[in-house]
Amino acid sequence: MRAPFSSLFAGRPRRAPAALALFVAAMAAMPLVAGDYLLSVLILVLFAAYLAQAWNIMMGFAGLLSIGHALYIGIGAYASAALFVHYGTSPWIGMLAGVTIAALAGAAIGALSFRFKVGGVYFALLTIAFAEFTRILADHFGWIGASSGLFLPVANRATSDVWHLRGAPVMFYYLLLAAVLALLALGRLLLGRRIGYYWQAIREDEEAAKALGIDVFRCKLAAVTLSAGLTAVAGVFHAFYYNNLYPETIFAIGRSVELMLPAIIGGLGTLFGPILGAFLLTGLSEALTNATADWGIDGLKQLLYGLVLAIVVVLRPDGIWPWIAARLGLGAAPHPPASRVPPSARERSEGALPQGQP
Amino acid sequence: MTARPLLAVDGIAKRFRGLRAVDGVGFDVPQGGIVALIGPNGAGKTTVFNLIAGVYRPDAGRIFLDGADITGLRPDQICKAGIARTFQIVRPFGGLSVLDNVVVGALRQTADLAAARRAALAILERLGLAAKAAQPAHALTLPERKRLETARALATRPKLLLLDEVMAGLRPVEIDGMVAVLTALCRETGLTILLTEHVMRAVMALSHKIVVLHHGQKICEGPPAIVARDPQVLRSYLGSVGRHGGGVAVPC
Structure with missing residues (x-):
């Protein structure tokens, strides 16, 4: 069999493994040269990349649209943070709990939907409903701080205690890079x-x-369960990186939508699309924030951000990664969904079915 | 005594909002045989297929595969039991390559991807699609998609293959090619086929037995030569019996 490293590009040209090695090396070396600001932006990039990858397993691979993935982030975040605050439990143990609960929640939502044949947009609506429902529940759940929030003791940033996830941003950077x-x-x-x-x-x-x-x-259930469990891992890092949790922000629909974007912009169903999308969108967001901060026009950043998204979706409906990969001779990542086939091509084939008369 | 039939359909019925789409149809498909299910548009052929394939559950009647009752099983269970089907309106996995379409079918028999690829390629070779293996399925022409449907179903290595109008839209020479492929498959692998077809050229060339449906009921069953002269069959197709006692008009 192929070596696991090159199998990332099974059947792809030789320069693809080299490109990946270069990327990993550059990312690994980044903290040596990057300042505090750049490092904090890169951490945002890695969060976005990880979440988009986890979401992509459901939507990109299996075609299941979830617009409620904030639910699983929240579960992971709250489970690990609450255990840490109340019992001093290591977040790695908390992660085990969070991932398990999130996976079970995903499985329950999936089982309900698929058993009763709730599909497509109705499934998406259901995922929103469960995230919202959980947000309201969390608002009234005293053990996790309810609506006034849950706070972790501020970390000593000089030392890095990986077992308790207390330490400098660079520790989170490497953990997230490994996760991605x-x-x-x-x-x-x-x-x-x-x-x-x-x-x-x-x-x-x-x-x-x-x-x-x-x-x-069973296959759909596996996709939801896996995607939910993996998403909860990011929730744990989120809780211990930011040290505060509020139901209305962690379970927000906005977060669910935001985490989908890198995968969509980068290329649904592709392996590198979500990572590329995370770099582009986080970079764009930061650049626009910096550029528009001085002008003092409210909402201008969001307007421009939306405009760029719209342009990308129109020009590259398959996402940017397949296009770039082809340009760089890296080979497109496997199989974009067929929903991207122009409808005209589909109708032509089926409308032309000759009606044989007996 | 004859051997036990591979597929035994016993008095199946299905109504849609009061319309009797299939009304007490029964027939056998012998092991290794090729049986054609024919009839005018709306006769219930595709409904019979969907009942056998598990898409619908019959309101009455039983279906047996190799003696085992498979009535009311889900489509995936039916496939696991050994029946693969094609769709009249083709349903390729458009975004996947032609090869991967067939690999999905081949993975029914093995979890080993390399083995599944080899099996899929062999089947594509057989159906003349090997040159298109790397193309996305949505890039195929309609006749090619029909062959892809057949290839994908064959890849699951079924005991019984249900072919729903795979010849439609093919040119006569392509029909002959497909007929040759199917007869060879049956001879070499012991595959059994139940097909619906409007293309009489293919029906006559392929089938050992023909079952004729009309308004959801079986009106005739027998070898091709007999069925083609049956007055009731002629009436259902042509509206009247040819006085000279000729055969079914065959548009190809």
């Missing part, structure tokens, strides 16, 4: 297995997938 790369490897692994093929088949055509013997219910 691990998720990248996991994504590649899954796409090369039966489950990855089955997810993509379900994404493309559920009825045809069933006819090929795929247990659609």
Whole structure:
């Protein structure tokens, strides 16, 4: 079998592994040269990349649209933070709890939806509903601070205590970088297995997938459970990086929407799209903030941000990564969803079905 | 005594809002045989397929595969039991490559991707799609998509293959090619086929037995030569019986 490193690019040109190695090396060396501000921006990039990758497993691979992923971030964040605040439990143990609860929540939402054949936008609405419901619940849950918030004791930034996730931003930077790369490897692994093929088949055509013997219910459930559990990991880092949690921000719909964008802009269903998208969108957001701060016009940043998003979606509906990858000779990442096929091409093929007369 | 049929359909019925789409249809498909299900548009052919494939649950009647009752199983369970089907309106996985479409089918038999790829390539070779293996499925022409449907279903290595109008839209020479492929498959692998088809050229060339449906009911069953002369069949197709006792008009 191929070495795991190069298998990230199975069937791709040789320069792809070199490009990945360069990327990893550059990211690893970054804290040596970056100042506090740049490092904090890069941490935002890594958060965004990780979350988009986790969400992409559901939407990009299996075609399941979740607009409630803030739920799983919140579960991971609150579970680990509350255990730490109340019992001094290590966030790594807390992560175990958070991931388990989030995965169970994802499985429950998935099981409910798929059993009752709630699909497409209705499934998306349901994911929003559960996130909102949990936000309201958390607002009244005293053990986790309710609406007045949950606070972690401020860390000593000079020393890094990895076991308790207390320390300098650079510690979070490396942990998040490792998480992003691990998720990248996991994504590649899954796409090369039966489950990855089955997810993509379900994404493309559920009825045809069933006819090929795929247990659609179980495969979808696996996607939701995995994606939810992985998302909760980011919640743990979030809680211990920011040291404060409020239900109305951690469970906000805005967060759910924001975390989808890097995957959509970068390229749904691709491995590197979410990472590229995270760099571009976080960079854009920071640049616009800096540029518009002096002008004093409220909402100008959001307006420009939205405009750029709209332009990208119009020009590169498959996302930016497949396009760039082709340009750089890295090979496109596997299989964009067929929803991107122009509808005219689909209709032509089916409308032209000759009606044989007996 | 004859051997136990691979597929036994016994008095199945299905109504849609009072319309009797299929009304007490029963027939057998012998092991290794090719049986054609024909009838005018709206006769219930596709509904019979969907009942066998588990898309609908019959209101009455039973369906047996190799003696085991498979009535009311889900489509994926039906496939696992050994029945693969194609869709009349093709449903390729458009964003996946032609090869990967078939790999999805081949993964039914093995979890080993390399083995699934080899099996898929062999099937594409057989159906003349190997040159298109790397293309996205949405780039195929309609006749190619029909072949892809067949390839994908075959990749699951079914005991029984249900082909729903895979010849539609093919040119006569392509039809002959497809007929040759299917007969060879049956001969070499012991595959059994149940097909619906409007293309009589293919039906006559392929089938050992023809079952004729009309208004959801079976009106005739038998070898092609007999069925083509049956007065009731002629009436259902043409509205009247040819006085000279000729065969079914065959548009190809």
